[in-house]
Amino acid sequence: MTRGFILRVAVAALAVPAGAQEAPPLGPGNLAFLDHVKNARLLAAGDLAGRNLADCSMPPVSAAPAGEPVVAPPTKVFDQLYYFGMNSVASWALVTSDGIIQIDSLDNAEEAQRIIIGGYRKLGLDPARMKYLVLTHGHDDHFGGAKYLQDAYHPRVLMSALDWDMVSKTRPRANFGPPPARDMDITDGRKLTLGATTLTFYLTPGHTPGTISFLVPVTDHGQPHLLSFWGGSALPRTLEPGGEIGRADSGLLTYRQSLERFIGIGEDAGADGYIANHPYRDQTFVDGKDDKITRNRARKPGDPSPWIGRSTYIRYMLISLECTEALTGWVQAGRPRVSQ
Numbered sequence: 001m002t003r004g005f006i007l008r009v010a011v012a013a014l015a016v017p018a019g020a021q022e023a024p025p026l027g028p029g030n031l032a033f034l035d036h037v038k039n040a041r042l043l044a045a046g047d048l049a050g051r052n053l054a055d056c057s058m059p060p061v062s063a064a065p066a067g068e069p070v071v072a073p074p075t076k077v078f079d080q081l082y083y084f085g086m087n088s089v090a091s092w093a094l095v096t097s098d099g100i101i102q103i104d105s106l107d108n109a110e111e112a113q114r115i116i117i118g119g120y121r122k123l124g125l126d127p128a129r130m131k132y133l134v135l136t137h138g139h140d141d142h143f144g145g146a147k148y149l150q151d152a153y154h155p156r157v158l159m160s161a162l163d164w165d166m167v168s169k170t171r172p173r174a175n176f177g178p179p180p181a182r183d184m185d186i187t188d189g190r191k192l193t194l195g196a197t198t199l200t201f202y203l204t205p206g207h208t209p210g211t212i213s214f215l216v217p218v219t220d221h222g223q224p225h226l227l228s229f230w231g232g233s234a235l236p237r238t239l240e241p242g243g244e245i246g247r248a249d250s251g252l253l254t255y256r257q258s259l260e261r262f263i264g265i266g267e268d269a270g271a272d273g274y275i276a277n278h279p280y281r282d283q284t285f286v287d288g289k290d291d292k293i294t295r296n297r298a299r300k301p302g303d304p305s306p307w308i309g310r311s312t313y314i315r316y317m318l319i320s321l322e323c324t325e326a327l328t329g330w331v332q333a334g335r336p337r338v339s340q
């Protein structure tokens with residue numbers, strides 16, 4: 001038995017802030033959240049453990065790496081999909097027959113210029129061909145470089161109406177760029193076609209009120225694949241004085257509903273791989289030693305792409321779902337102290 005399966009609940013619940021409801025007594029009826037933690041760990045096995053289980057810590061912890069961000073080598077991941085980002089946050093370029101759809105924009109103008117545009121130039125992409133900039137949600141680590149790209153290269157900028165509203169009220173933080181000028185609204189089911197490529201967007205609130213998710217059609221040496229792109233890869237986890245989680249942006253129950261829906265959408269469409277907007281989630285780039293960019297570089301002819309694998313993709317989504325259930329149950333149980 002691995003250490004990870006030993007879960008104990010301390011007799012005392014966490015101190016409940018003044019004014020909040022007393023934690024209910026612990027008992028078999030409200031400890032079911034531990035089963036979800038266990039399920040997530042089983043699903044993670046060895047290959048998906050680590051940061052994917054951050055949401056299953058009680059209380060949950062941030063999955064983001066500590067310290068100065070490390071820039072990933074600009075990488076062609078599929079025949080038409082490129083990674084330009086760091087170990088903290090991602091941006092992707094989807095090249096179509098009629099221009100480029102850029103997805104997310106890193107933290108600020110300097111990073112967008114150095115990492116995204118620098119990456120384009122290094123890999124032979126023309127930034128003038130950036131026709132659309134899709135923002136997965138209205139957090140500044142995703143839109144911070146967008147105003148620079150909008151002003152310099154004039155792509156149409158898309159985000160959900162709810163997140164456009166949210167960013168208009170967001171206070172700027174040091175080291176993060178301002179929001180771009182409001183442009184196009186993404187609505188549920190909206191299609192974006194550029195050249196021969198069509199993306200369909202789904203509103204998947206939870207991480208923010210208007211987080212979007214979508215499926216990305218790609219080819220790997222000509223072989224078609226469909227990647228799932230979940231746009232808000234972290235549970236709302238802010239602990240409020242009253243014990244609520246996910247105050248600012250959206251909520252846990254909403255997150256779970258969106259996740260269940262998007263798993264179904266991916267299932268119906270036959271998704272067989274996944275990418276994310278934080279590279280420690282999909283392991284696109286972690287440390288330059290054990291991540292998909294590194295494995296891709298060592299790939300031999302005939303080896304499968306490290307980003308492809310239907311069962312791995314399904315496990316990845318189900319881990320999120322189990323952790324969402326676990327966190328919900330933990331809150332409902334009165335946030336007991338769990339030693340892990």
Ligand SMILES: [Zn+2]
Nearest residue numbers: 137139207232
């Ligand atoms: Zn976010």
